[in-house]
Amino acid sequence: MYLRRDIIEPRVYQEVIYARCKETNCLVVLPTGLGKTLIAMLIADYRLSRYGGKVLFLAPTKPLALQHAESFRKIFNLPPEKINVLTGELSPEKRAEVWRESVVITATPQTVENDVLTGRISLEDVVLLVVDEAHRAVGNYAYVFIAKEYLKTAKHPLVLGLTASPGSDEEKIREIVRNLGIGRIEVRTENSPDVKPYVQRIAFEWVKVELPGIYTEVRSLLREMLKESLKPLAQFKLVSTYSPDISKREVLQAGSKINREVAMGNYELGRLRMYQAKAVKLQHAIELLETQGLTALRAYLKKLREDKRTKSSRELMEDPRMRKVIYLLVQAKEMGMDHPKMEKLKELIKKQLERKPNSKIIVFTNYRDTGRKIVEELGGLGISAERFIGQASRGKDKGMSQRKQKETLERFSRGEFNVLVATSVGEEGLDVPEVDLVVFYEPVPSAIRSIQRRGRTGRHRPGKVVILMAKGTRDEAYYWSSRRKERGMFEAVRKVAGELERARNGGDKPEGRKGSVEMSARGRITSLDQFLKPKRVERTDKSGREPKEKSEKPAEERKELPIKPVFVRKPKGIVVYVDSRELRSGVPKLLKELGAEVEVRTLDVADYVVSEEVGIERKSANDFIQSIIDGRLFDQVERLKRAYEKPVIIIEGELYGVRNVHPNAIRGAIAAVTLDWGVPILFSSGKEETASFIYLLAKREQEERKKEVRLRSEKKALTLAERQRLIVEGLPNVSATLAKRLLRHFGNVERVFTATEEELKEVEGIGEKKAREIRKVITAPYVEE
Numbered sequence: 001m002y003l004r005r006d007i008i009e010p011r012v013y014q015e016v017i018y019a020r021c022k023e024t025n026c027l028v029v030l031p032t033g034l035g036k037t038l039i040a041m042l043i044a045d046y047r048l049s050r051y052g053g054k055v056l057f058l059a060p061t062k063p064l065a066l067q068h069a070e071s072f073r074k075i076f077n078l079p080p081e082k083i084n085v086l087t088g089e090l091s092p093e094k095r096a097e098v099w100r101e102s103v104v105i106t107a108t109p110q111t112v113e114n115d116v117l118t119g120r121i122s123l124e125d126v127v128l129l130v131v132d133e134a135h136r137a138v139g140n141y142a143y144v145f146i147a148k149e150y151l152k153t154a155k156h157p158l159v160l161g162l163t164a165s166p167g168s169d170e171e172k173i174r175e176i177v178r179n180l181g182i183g184r185i186e187v188r189t190e191n192s193p194d195v196k197p198y199v200q201r202i203a204f205e206w207v208k209v210e211l212p213g214i215y216t217e218v219r220s221l222l223r224e225m226l227k228e229s230l231k232p233l234a235q236f237k238l239v240s241t242y243s244p245d246i247s248k249r250e251v252l253q254a255g256s257k258i259n260r261e262v263a264m265g266n267y268e269l270g271r272l273r274m275y276q277a278k279a280v281k282l283q284h285a286i287e288l289l290e291t292q293g294l295t296a297l298r299a300y301l302k303k304l305r306e307d308k309r310t311k312s313s314r315e316l317m318e319d320p321r322m323r324k325v326i327y328l329l330v331q332a333k334e335m336g337m338d339h340p341k342m343e344k345l346k347e348l349i350k351k352q353l354e355r356k357p358n359s360k361i362i363v364f365t366n367y368r369d370t371g372r373k374i375v376e377e378l379g380g381l382g383i384s385a386e387r388f389i390g391q392a393s394r395g396k397d398k399g400m401s402q403r404k405q406k407e408t409l410e411r412f413s414r415g416e417f418n419v420l421v422a423t424s425v426g427e428e429g430l431d432v433p434e435v436d437l438v439v440f441y442e443p444v445p446s447a448i449r450s451i452q453r454r455g456r457t458g459r460h461r462p463g464k465v466v467i468l469m470a471k472g473t474r475d476e477a478y479y480w481s482s483r484r485k486e487r488g489m490f491e492a493v494r495k496v497a498g499e500l501e502r503a504r505n506g507g508d509k510p511e512g513r514k515g516s517v518e519m520s521a522r523g524r525i526t527s528l529d530q531f532l533k534p535k536r537v538e539r540t541d542k543s544g545r546e547p548k549e550k551s552e553k554p555a556e557e558r559k560e561l562p563i564k565p566v567f568v569r570k571p572k573g574i575v576v577y578v579d580s581r582e583l584r585s586g587v588p589k590l591l592k593e594l595g596a597e598v599e600v601r602t603l604d605v606a607d608y609v610v611s612e613e614v615g616i617e618r619k620s621a622n623d624f625i626q627s628i629i630d631g632r633l634f635d636q637v638e639r640l641k642r643a644y645e646k647p648v649i650i651i652e653g654e655l656y657g658v659r660n661v662h663p664n665a666i667r668g669a670i671a672a673v674t675l676d677w678g679v680p681i682l683f684s685s686g687k688e689e690t691a692s693f694i695y696l697l698a699k700r701e702q703e704e705r706k707k708e709v710r711l712r713s714e715k716k717a718l719t720l721a722e723r724q725r726l727i728v729e730g731l732p733n734v735s736a737t738l739a740k741r742l743l744r745h746f747g748n749v750e751r752v753f754t755a756t757e758e759e760l761k762e763v764e765g766i767g768e769k770k771a772r773e774i775r776k777v778i779t780a781p782y783v784e785e
Contacts, residue, residue, distance in 0.1 A: 003045035018042040027161040053127040057106040062402040068106040109142035118600040134161030185497040209340040226282040277312035290473035291442040293339025365441040385419035577609040590691035605643040611701035615644035621653035635736030
């Protein structure tokens with residue numbers, strides 16, 4: 001036994017879920033703060049004690065993966081070095097070593113997906129796969145591939161999906177069930193008798209604010225412009241209405257319709273692209289005005305004004321009505337006016353802190369710029385507040401590193417500052433105890449996100465959720481949308497659960513794959529600490545377990561946990577060498593599902609190699625067109641032809657209508673590649689068809705023609721001139737053709753790299769911007785990222 005049961009006190013319903021899910025793939029639907037992690041630990045303890053092996057706990061974010069690892073270290077009787085976190089920040093070699101030495105691994109799914117694809121780790125010895133925030137197990141998300149590989153390769157597979165909100169779409173819930181191999185759904189609701197005593201009351205308050213007159217005027221101008229942009233789209237039946245209240249989805253879909261029509265030769269509709277682009281930008285401007293305020297709108301319009309390349313942006317900014325909008329925004333700034341929600345937010349937080357000075361408050365907002373503005377405004381009142389954002393950088397706005405995220409949460413938990421202003425990264429799973437107040441700066445139309453947000457409070461004691469709304473705006477529409485979806489969520493879960501139950505009753509139950517459906521009510525309890533028993537002074541050994549328990553334990557359960565080798569190679573079948581840069585495309589995952597042995601390498605030429613003669617270059621439609629525009633295409637074809645006797649190019653996706661390139665130019669390039677270079681081109685509708693093509697080519701070469709799979713770079717060693725061109729091609733926006741021009745002009749690589757901006761501009765194809773970027777790359781100090 002690995003779980004320290006002497007220091008934990010599971011609730012009855014947790015023990016019930018544990019008993020029902022320890023041998024059957026389960027989806028557990030419980031609200032945030034109910035103790036899902038402890039249920040996972042109970043099952044992990046059982047599986048490790050019975051089968052040995054490893055437990056893999058997947059979480060969508062690095063902070064969440066770290067949090068789960070800390071929870072396991074706290075109440076699992078294992079040496080700390082046997083419980084580890086795998087993220088992309090570790091080198092591949094280090095990850096393989098950590099995997100080999102660990103018993104419990106918490107990880108981000110993208111990291112595990114890559115390591116499974118590259119063969120660094122095997123899921124064979126994983127006896128429990130925990131999928132946290134399981135509502136993400138749809139589409140191409142890494143959870144889907146990992147679960148399928150796990151169920152296919154593990155000796156003793158068991159999947160436990162955990163989520164507070166699987167979504168209100170029945171088909172999406174069915175997809176989650178299929179993707180994770182779920183056989184039973186366990187749900188709890190707040191009115192269940194067994195959990196009702198532990199449910200902390202959450203008070204909800206909806207605060208509506210009136211938009212001032214200047215907002216009404218700006219909004220009216222923007223809506224008038226939007227209506228004008230939508231009219232041509234409505235005339236051609238691309239949208240159902242030209243009302244400014246049209247949904248964003250319908251306007252975005254109009255763009256796809258235009259592209260399809262142009263691809264079929266209806267070039268007249270191509271002129272409507274500008275109207276569709278203007279409509280998208282105006283909708284975003286109106287949303288920022290209504291939900292975020294004048295500061296956010298000013299920042300967005302500034303970006304549009306600086307966007308000189310896009311015709312739709314230029315036309316919008318030249319419109320006299322937009323000039324009036326900008327004048328009104330400047331006027332409002334001089335008056336110190338912003339969104340009335342900001343004043344209401346400050347008032348709410350001040351009252352909360354006056355009532356309880358050490359309060360912990362979380363404010364959720366969709367936009368980073370708004371988050372920064374909130375922190376500044378609260379700081380002006382002497383209220384300590386900090387932002388909590390994702391790791392990705394947005395222009396000059398640097399993201400937060402994993403370490404910084406962890407430190408910020410720890411400092412917030414310790415009470416070093418009162419207000420955490422979080423974007424969506426703070427919604428999922430993070431255990432921030434003792435939050436007194438959660439404020440939605442704007443409602444969200446998603447039931448999942450709404451449930452996740454408010455789950456940050458009401459954990460240890462009664463909490464409060466305040467939702468700010470601007471009257472008569474999309475704030476209200478988003479709020480009612482999320483409420484409607486949330487009501488439908490549990491109805492949808494129950495329906496799918498009933499389908500599973502009927503399927504079980506109508507047929508045999510495969511062990512570990514299917515099971516019964518148990519529906520009961522959901523409740524909310526506190527975080528992991530609430531399950532810990534009061535500390536006892538008396539201990540019989542360091543682990544806290546009494547000798548009696550040890551002596552009564554069966555011998556087979558007392559044996560040391562077996563640690564198995566990281567990977568045992570199976571006899572190879574169809575082998576495909578894949579360039580490491582192709583992992584993101586999704587094609588390697590599909591090849592593996594088709595049964596291919598995927599070997600990931602950094603390839604000099606081609607994206608996929610299926611025999612010593614056949615190298616395959618995969619190009620998305622957009623990449624193919626871009627390679628025509630920048631002149632890379634024929635240089636790439638030349639290298640591919642030189643390296644492989646039978647090169648193949650696969651173009652993936654719809655070619656015509658995705659860019660403003662005349663179809664005849666595209667056809668001309670295809671004809672040249674096929675006739676002049678003798679390289680066949682295959683057309684694929686998407687990554688699934690691409691994978692099928694590659695697999696069939698590999699099968700034909702390796703099984704029918706008995707060709708060996710060997711990696712080759714070029715047929716011949718690169719000449720000195722070719723090496724020189726490759727070096728120069730590494731400069732920004734320098735194609736192979738431009739590299740030749742630079743070398744011919746300057747005579748050697750050294751002169752290219754020491755040339756001034758003025759000297760670079762003497763070469764055909766290099767303007768001021770390109771020359772500046774080249775010099776920047778050459779002269780800028782190297783800084784580790």
